[in-house]
Structures are given as C-alpha cells and as structure tokens.
Amino acid sequence: MPEQHDLVIRAARALVDGRWGPAEVGVRDGRIVTVASGTGTGTAPGRGPTGAGGAEREVGTALVGARTVTLADDEVLVPGLVDTHVHVNEPGRTHWEGFASATRAAAAGGVTTLVDMPLNSIPPTTDVAALATKRACATPQVRVDVAFWGGAVPGNLGSLRALHDAGVLGFKAFLAPSGVDEFAHLGHADLDRALAEVAAFDGLLLVHAEDPAVLDAHATPGRQDYARFVGSRPDAAEVAAIERLVDGVRRTGARAHVLHLSSAAALPVLRAARAEGLPITVETCPHYLTISAEQVPEGGTQFKCCPPIRDAANQDALWRALLDGDVDVVVTDHSPSTPDLKAAGGGDFAQAWGGIAGLQTGLAAVWTEAARRGIGLERVLGWMSGGPARLAGLGAKGRIAVGADADLVAFAPDAERTVHAAELLHRNPVSAFDGRRLRGVVRGVWLRGEPVGTGPDEPARGRLLHRAGAGAGPPAGPATPGHAIGTGR
Template sequence: MLDVDLVIRAPRALIDGEVRSASVAVDGGVVVGIGPMAAPWNAADEVTLGDDQVLLPGVVDTHVHVNEPGRTEWEGFASATAAAAAGGVTTIIDMPLNSIPPTTTVEALALKRAVAAQKARVDVGFWGGAIPDSLGGLRLLHDAGVFGFKCFLAPSGVDEFPHLGPAQLRVAMEEIAAFDGRLIVHAEDPGHLHDGIAPGSDPVAFAATRPDSAEVSAIEAVIGGVRDTGVRAHILHLSSAAALPEIRAAKAEGLPLTVETCPHYLTFDAAHIPAGGTQYKCCPPIRDEANREALWEALADGTIDLIASDHSPATADLKLAGHGDFAQAWGGIAGLEVSLSAVWTGASARGHELVDVMRWMSEATAAWAGLDSKGGIAIGKDADLVAFAPDDERVVHATDLHHKNPVTAFDGHVLRGVARVTWLRGTVVHGPGAIEGAAGRLLTRP
C-alpha cells in the first residue's frame, strides 16, 4: 500500500452516497486512497473513529458575512473561521457586505484577501457586489476571481451597499450574462415592504412587515430577467414557500435558476419566537410553521438546491437594540458554527439521512460554486473531513460559540450532532491536536 501522511479508519463513513466502513488515506492534503477499514496503509499518523461517529466531508458554506475589514467588531476572519471549523465547515464564501469597503472593486477585494490570508482557519472564497456604482465594471472583479455578484432589490441596511432598481437589475443581468458570470440576489420587492408599520416586540407582526408577496414579486422579476438575458441567477435565503410554484415553473422551463434556504428558516417559526426576541430577526423574516414545512418538502423534491447559513452577526447592542423592538434591532442571524447540527436536527426528525444533509450542505454547494476539489470523500479531492457524532445532543450556549459576539437565535435550543474533529486538507483545525492560527487558503473562482 502507499506511504501516506494520514489514515482515518471509520466504522461509518459517507462515501459515494452511502454510509459504510472505510479507511481514508491522505497525502499532501488530498485523499489518495479509500479502502476497507483494516486496509494496511503505511501512514505517518493514524486515527480510528469511535462507533458513535461518522466521517463526513466538510461543509461548504457559500453564504457567510465576515464583515472584516471595517466592521470587525461585528465579526472577523479569525473568529468566523474558528466558528466554521468548530461546526464542521471547511470552506466559506464571504459576502461583499457588511465590510467597509464592500467588495465592489478590485482594490476592495485585494484588501479583503490580504486581511483574510493572515487569519483564515478554513478555506475562504469571495463574492463581489453589484451596486449601482459598480455596474459596467463587473468584468474586472470577475477576472480577479470572485465567485459571482451579490445584489439587493430592496435596501440592504448599510448605506455603502445600495440596492438595484428594476432597470439597474436588468443592466446587471445583461452585463454578467455577457461573461457567463453568476448573479446572486437578495430578492425582496421594496414596493411590498411595510416599513411604516411598527411591529414593536411582536415577531409575527414583524414578519407581516415583510410579507410573502415581497419575495414572490422580486423572484418573479428575477425569473423574467433570467428568461430574457440567460444570466445564471441564484435566489439567496429563500424564506417564503409562496414563491415555490414560480420557482418550480422556472426550473421546469429549463431556466438557469438555483435557490438556497437557511438553517434558521428550517428550524424556527414566528409563532414560537419569544416576544422581543430580536436575536431571531432576519430579512426576509422567519415565517409560520406551515411555511417551514413546505421549505423542507421543497428541499426533498429538489426545488431548493442547497442550504447555506447566511451567518450575519452584529454586536449585541445592535442585535438587541430597542430592548426587543424589531424595528430597531439589526437583522441577521449568527449560526455558522451550529448550521450543520441545526439542519441535521430538523432533517433527522423528518426522516432524512446524513446523506441528504451533506448533499444539501456540501456536495451541492461545492458543485454550485465550481469547487471540484470539495464536497465529498473521494480520491483526488481535498481531505476536508469531519468526525461527526450524529446522536450527541447539546444545549447551545451563545457564550460557548466561537463567533465574535455572544448572540444567536440558537441560544438555549437543543441540537443534535456535534463535530468532534475537523480536518482541513488532512490538518486538524478543530478538536484534539488542532493547530494554532491560520490554515486556510484563499480561493478564486475556478
């Protein structure tokens, strides 16, 4: 057998769409062999997992707000990527806001890459931003290696990242389609938002200020633009199941449209959010229980393509502003570290298996982003691996998590599944024997 750096022997490993016993040989950070559990690899280091653990591929999270530089008090690359590693996430793609400057120019991308290179514990890629001032120059960012372009169709919440109006959206679509880029869209129609209504401490009333019709109208506009321009478009953080018929029809038509949802939409419902619970505030909002179940059904039938965290933290004074007033508090949920556990908790309760969860959170996300070396345990892929204990339960305590500010919607909730060890290209970045400091690489669009 080969001489290798590492062999991991697992009574249970997720390989080729099934869980079975296996040994995985790693050399130079890459999986170089897969054999029976007792295969006689000649390894410099050897690990045998317990019967309570499953060897999984690392999660690829394509929707993370790191906020550094400029708002590093909200989050930073050191804290965000430590949280990722602790949750079994080995690759993140950073959103172009809420950093200052936002990633809307080549110069801003270079600044962000320089900061991340010193701190990233996992691999990091970057999205660019499509705002009114960046239109006409998106090809430069594309050539610099961003994975695509984020835009808002309603105000983003930060002045330096303004939204696109209908005519600007069409310009962006035509420009991006010309070089076969990808547009990722925060799809809410500002004409359907009820900003003048004061929801106070009522989470159901807050959800009503951003009704289903806002998502439906915006998604219809995106679909129409995709049909006319041929641009590859992606609907971010789908909250409203009311948009599913339009999405299904667009996919049946063969349009290049993909869709994600997030762990918080699959876990919570508005009626069970406590009064004043602004740690649950996000945009679009968490809706009712029937809506949540329809999102699960859309994952199961393939209408929704993937799950990403939309980790969007802020300082406690912003997240809890107004003493529980949903109109004043910052909207965004910090959930990167618990995203795998949260989805597994909900999925297993509904009869899904780990293979389903990893398809939504690793295989599909990696393939969608074009990261062929990620998203599975296979010869030639990066040895991004997780020893996951699927039956372990824990109560989440915000103060125990690695992201910068101890506020999260998942605080106090019982979740199932714990990442015991995380390897990035065969190096332990979380768990016993983890290395210190940065281990991640900066990724560019393939």
C-alpha cells in the first residue's frame, strides 16, 4: 500500500525545476517529500504565450494523502513568493503597518516568506535588544514566515557581529538620509567600515544607493509636478552611490546588494563590477517595472518613492537587464504609511512620504507586464521566489522540490481583477495600483502544507526565521512604542 502523505496537491501544470508539467506534490511534516510527474493521456503543457499555458494533460493519482487538493483547470501550482524587502514598521509605527496586516496582505498576494527591514520601526533593528523586541511583536501575529534584516548605522558599527550571531540575514544601510531620524545614513568612511566589518564574518550589506551630494545639488522647492520631483533625484545620484559601493566592495571583498535599482544608467557600472567577479547582487521593484513617469499625474503622491519611478525608456532597459541577468531579483519594497502622510502638502512631492505598498499586488503587477512583453511566468517566479530565497540564504524556500518547505500557491495566470485600494489587506488604503486591471489571481496558499487564510480571524501559522547556523537570539524584550514622521525612503 502506498505510503500516506499529510497532503497531496495535484496540478495539471506545476513549476518544477523551472519547467511546466503535470505533477503531484506530496507533503509530510511541513516538507515536500515527493514530487511525482503526472500520468495520463494527452499532450503535456507546452510554452504558450503566457509561459504557463499549453495543452492540458490529466494528472495521475499515484500518491495517497490524508488531504488531497486538485487544482482547477485554469490554475497552476507554483512556489510561494519570497519578498526580501518589506517594511512592517511594528513596533513604533504600527499605525503605518504591522505584522498582522502585512502578513495577511502577503498571503493574499502569494508571498509565503517575507524579510522585514530594520526601519521604520521604533526602535530600529540596530542591536540585539531591538531584534528581540521585533520578534516579541511578530511571534503571535504572523500569517506567513518572517525573517529580519539588521541595520548598519554610524552608531552601531563595530558591533554588527552580535546581530549577525543573533540571526539577522544581513544589514541594510543608507548612503543618503533615510527619512527617519533614528536611522542615520553612512558617510564615505562609515561605508568602508561597514563593508570591512561584514566581510570579516561573510555577512551581506544591503545598500540604498543614492549620493547625498548629488541630491543636495539638485534639490528643488516642493511642487506637485512629478517631473520636478524626478529631477531632484536624478540618475546621477544612483550612479555615483553605486560607483562608491563598487569601489568599497573591491577593496574589502564584502558581499553587497543594491536595493531597489530604479535607474538603468547605473547598469554599465554594475555589469562591469560583476564581470570583474565582485560579489554584488541587484534588485528592482514592481513599480519600476510596471509604472512609468509619464503615467504619474500632477500631485499623484501615491506614486512617490525614493529612488523615483522613471520614464518608459528606463523601464524598458530594466526589463532587458532582468532578462540578461544583470538584475537578480524583483521584490516589492513594501513601504506604506498613513493616508495623511502620503498626501502631505496637498500633493506636494517634497512633503509626502516616499514609499509604495505592494505586497499584495506585486506578483500580479509584474506578471501582467511580463505577459504583455511575451515573458514567461516561470521567469517572473524565478525573480520573485527562487532568486530572493537564494539572496537571503533561505534554502528551504522558493522552490517545489523534495526537502523544501511546502510553501505553495495555486495561481490562476489568466484570471483578471481590478485593484481597489480600499479592498487591499495592508493597513492603510493607499495604492499606486488603485484602479489597475491586473492579470493573475492567487486562489490558494499553503505554508508548510497548511492552508493560509486571509480572513481576519484565521490562525497565525507563520514562523520566525533566522540565518542558518545562528541561534534564535535572546529572549524577546518588551515593545517600545514611538512616533515620528519621515518624508523619504
């Protein structure tokens, strides 16, 4: 008699090893223990215009499960997304976003693992006690798995190893003001110190790369004109900062990651650095790939982020860089705030908070644009699931394979839905995607083989993750509330 699984999911189209085909996935104790090819008659799925389409094939029934799920004909089985750039903001700014609302929105968008950024919470995650505070807040609330980045600021250089040993996956730093006073940016000497320090224990430094001198030279009075705002944060700011980062990596041998690349003008610098063998990875975000400056209306501060959304030609270049392997991953930089902060100054781009909420809409937004460009869904999932898992060192995530966590998503790639900001599950009803018709609907999510509900009363089954080989850190400390206002990201 066949050995019984806790769960068996059958799909006529599943993404396994980067290829589409019929499959049965068997789960036991939260892990994938069997991936069996489907059997039956007909032609296996081929690469249609969506990269997930093609002729159907009956899925076999070789596996036995205590629970069995068979996906609908218009659904595909894919690995859960891993979003390595999320600002949860709790504690201290939980009125902007919190673990309960963020992870609920994540699940609704097919994200089964997220990594929390060290700001804009109070305290920021810049020491072990603050990490313990974050964990204490998160533990009873998370719907999906959550890991943490630490922060590298001038005041904690020389003590990053303690956070590393406590389990953070790496360290985020700003090269220009962050927008919040409690998270200071690194000057030139500070960046060199941080890179040398993380290199000593093979850590990872994630960098918001804009040069403050260039920003100061292009500062303009506040206006509702989006072109003026983009001009205040020009391509040159990203290029100069990335050049400085590359020089530091070359000197120290540290691993570095460029956050939210918006400017294609920096790509030649990055290509050359990577061709040289320097350990630098790069991310971009859904809003840069799907919204262009030409589409941002006067006073449309729901579209403000730093670095900014640029023009359509720049967007085309970012897509080419993804396809060519010059950009490694696509993550949301989910950074919401309250509606009054997003609309501060009556639509003045200089005063409004800079951040876009995209946890729930990221996959559908990127897939919509990818499909329009004839790019397969398997490429999108590589950028948004497997790639981020590798970046974060989360080996059990981002793939449908024996031994991996059974973090799975039933996705209907050809279904469509109009985004209504008021219906999204992150805390505040502001979205740059409001009113957009997007392709692709998440129909079901499993975290380690257990269904993840998005209703308000569903259980919080997520776990807190830490860096492989690290302990879970000291006992959680008390939450520390606070309040502040920022105008940048």
